[in-house]
Amino acid sequence: MDLVGFGIVLPVLPLYAKRYHASAFTAGALVAAFSLAQLVASPFWGRISDRAGRKPVLLVSLAGTAIGSLLTGLAGGLALLFVGRLVDGASGASVSVAQAAAADLADPDQRARLFGLLGAAFGIGFVLGPAIGGALAPIDPRLPFFAAAVVAGVNAIVATRRLPETKPPGDRRPAVARQRASAWRMPGVRNMLTVSFLSLVAFSAFEGTFALFGQRRLGFGESSTYLVFLVIGVLIALVEVGLVHPVVARLGERGALQVGLVLNAAGLAILPAVHNRWWLAPPIVLLTAGQGLITPTLSSTVAGQVEHRRRGEILGVQQSVGGLARVIGPAAGGFVFGHLGTGLPYAGGAVLVAVAAAALAASPAPVAVPGDPSPHGDALPERPIA
Numbered sequence: 150m151d152l153v154g155f156g157i158v159l160p161v162l163p164l165y166a167k168r169y170h171a172s173a174f175t176a177g178a179l180v181a182a183f184s185l186a187q188l189v190a191s192p193f194w195g196r197i198s199d200r201a202g203r204k205p206v207l208l209v210s211l212a213g214t215a216i217g218s219l220l221t222g223l224a225g226g227l228a229l230l231f232v233g234r235l236v237d238g239a240s241g242a243s244v245s246v247a248q249a250a251a252a253d254l255a256d257p258d259q260r261a262r263l264f265g266l267l268g269a270a271f272g273i274g275f276v277l278g279p280a281i282g283g284a285l286a287p288i289d290p291r292l293p294f295f296a297a298a299v300v301a302g303v304n305a306i307v308a309t310r311r312l313p314e315t316k317p318p319g320d321r322r323p324a325v326a327r328q329r330a331s332a333w334r335m336p337g338v339r340n341m342l343t344v345s346f347l348s349l350v351a352f353s354a355f356e357g358t359f360a361l362f363g364q365r366r367l368g369f370g371e372s373s374t375y376l377v378f379l380v381i382g383v384l385i386a387l388v389e390v391g392l393v394h395p396v397v398a399r400l401g402e403r404g405a406l407q408v409g410l411v412l413n414a415a416g417l418a419i420l421p422a423v424h425n426r427w428w429l430a431p432p433i434v435l436l437t438a439g440q441g442l443i444t445p446t447l448s449s450t451v452a453g454q455v456e457h458r459r460r461g462e463i464l465g466v467q468q469s470v471g472g473l474a475r476v477i478g479p480a481a482g483g484f485v486f487g488h489l490g491t492g493l494p495y496a497g498g499a500v501l502v503a504v505a506a507a508a509l510a511a512s513p514a515p516v517a518v519p520g521d522p523s524p525h526g527d528a529l530p531e532r533p534i535a
Contacts, residue, residue, distance in 0.1 A: 150304040151243050152271045154214055154297035156278020156382065157285075158221070163360045164371055165290055169227050173361055177483020180357040182231050184475030186238030191472060195245055195465020199458060203250040204314045211305035213240020215298045222294030233294075238472070244271070245468035249461040252452045253315040260452060261402055264445035265393030272386030272441075276379050283375030316461075338463065340512040341451045342470045347505035348410060348443055349474035350481070351417060351498030355436070357479025358486045358494050366491055367426050377429070381437045388441025402446045402453075403509070409442030410506040418499035421492025 163176035171179065198206040217237025224230040251263045282293040363369030363377065396405040416436025423429050448467065455463045482494035 150274060150300060151211060151214065152274025153278045153281070154218060154300040154304075156275040156378065157282040157293045157297040157300070158218060158278075159356065159378070163357065164364070164374070165294075166227070166230060168290060169230070171227060172483075173358070173487035174480065174483045175227065176361070177357045177479040177481075177486075179227075179230060179234060180353075180479040181476040182234040183238035183241065184353070184472040184479075186235045186472075187241045188469050188472030188476060190239045190241070191245055191465040191468040192462065193465070195249070195461040195463070195468070198246045198249060198316070198461035198465075202314050202316050202318075203246050203253070203461070204308075204312050206246045207243055207250075207312060208305055208308055210240050210243040210246070211301050211308060213237060214243075215301035215305060216240075218294050218298035218301060222291045222298065245464040246461060248448050248452065248464050250315040252460045252464075257453060261397045261405075261446055261449040262394040264449045264452075265389040268393075268441070268445045269386045269389040272382050272389060275382035276386065279375040279378040279382065283372045283379070286371045286375070338451065338454050338466075340508065341447060341454070342467060344406070344410075344505045344509050345447055345451075345467055346470050346474045347501045347508070348413065348447075349471050350478040351501045352413070352436075352440060353475040353478030354482030354485075354494045354498050355417065355420075358482040361483075361486060362491060366424060367429065377433070381433065384434060384437040385441040385444075388438050389445055392438075393442060393445050396442060397446060402450045405442050406446045406450065407506060407509055409439045409446065410502055410509065412436070412439030413443060414439075414499045414502035414506065417495045417502060420495040 159180070162180055163171075163173075166176040166179050194206050194210070214237055217233045217235075217240065220233030220236060221230055222233075224233060247267060248264060251267050252260060255263045278297075281296060285292040285296055359377070360369070360371075360374045363374050367373075369377070393405065396408065400408065412435050416432040416434070416439060419432040419435065423432060448464065451463055451467050452460050482498075485494045485497065
């Protein structure tokens with residue numbers, strides 16, 4: 150449900166900003182504002198969820214999404230548009246905290262599968278969001294943002310009754326844990342954060358500029374753009390439901406991540422050559438299939454690098470790194486698109502993902518994490534992360 154609201158807003162936001170005479174760079178910066186706020190707030194919310202539980206943080210996140218979407222819809226100019234996106238981003242801890250909740254429930258060898266199913270839930274929401282937004286935008290440009298606010302508000306109300314707490318008080322991180330080293334300094338974590346950053350810069354540049362690319366190169370309007378993002382959501386959901394578990398079982402998390410990076414880079418490399426709507430299909434399939442493999446396996450690998458009481462923190466750090474990438478990606482993509490060339494954001498993105506794949510291949514094998522608990526609280530034997 151949270152991603153329904155996100156999917157309603159994201160595809161049309163750059164075109165919505167153009168109604169207020171925003172340049173391509175400003176439109177990209179508007180998309181990036183959400184991630185800038187998320188960059189600052191996510192580690193904080195992750196640490197809070199380790200100490201206070203997952204449910205309170207998720208409820209705050211949903212309420213903030215409702216308020217941010219409402220402000221965006223009510224905006225009469227660019228200033229309030231930016232305020233709305235910043236409010237939404239500052240409360241946007243739902244992804245990392247939901248992943249931490251899934252990790253609370255998972256045996257290590259099932260973690261990638263559950264992250265894949267969680268990612269598929271995000272994907273299904275992202276399918277429904279653009280479909281709803283595409284139907285509402287022609288009626289009134291503000292209506293998709295009001296719909297997103299209603300979805301998030303209802304979601305928060307229902308969650309107060311139906312959302313379980315996966316982290317009981319006895320399993321929460323004590324206050325003295327703050328004296329330990331920062332999570333991002335731990336062995337193996339920095340390499341995965343680098344891979345996450347580079348791949349997300351490339352993908353978010355695609356997300357932030359594709360509406361403009363489709364309009365200029367392929368003659369797309371708002372409804373056509375929503376349709377493409379709907380297809381992207383379907384493909385990602387199918388990959389995360391049907392391919393993540395068998396690929397991880399055969400190649401391990403690291404191998405599945407490498408395959409995803411290669412597919413992602415290939416899709417971005419082909420996209421600049423597209424001048425016909427029919428030729429858009431191959432790069433979109435490659436790009437989104439790769440992203441469907443990257444997202445759950447990367448998060449699962451990061452979660453497996455730390456003890457269970459710090460998973461909210463490290464997944465919050467990963468989301469913060471992703472927020473930084475989503476600040477740089479859309480802004481840089483919008484600048485390159487507007488000043489250097491229509492296809493260059495995607496060619497540059499392909500290079501970044503190739504560098505991420507090379508960095509992953511050159512990084513040492515992950516270290517074992519001792520005392521990883523099962524859902525029943527029993528310590529599992531030390532084991533390397535696949």
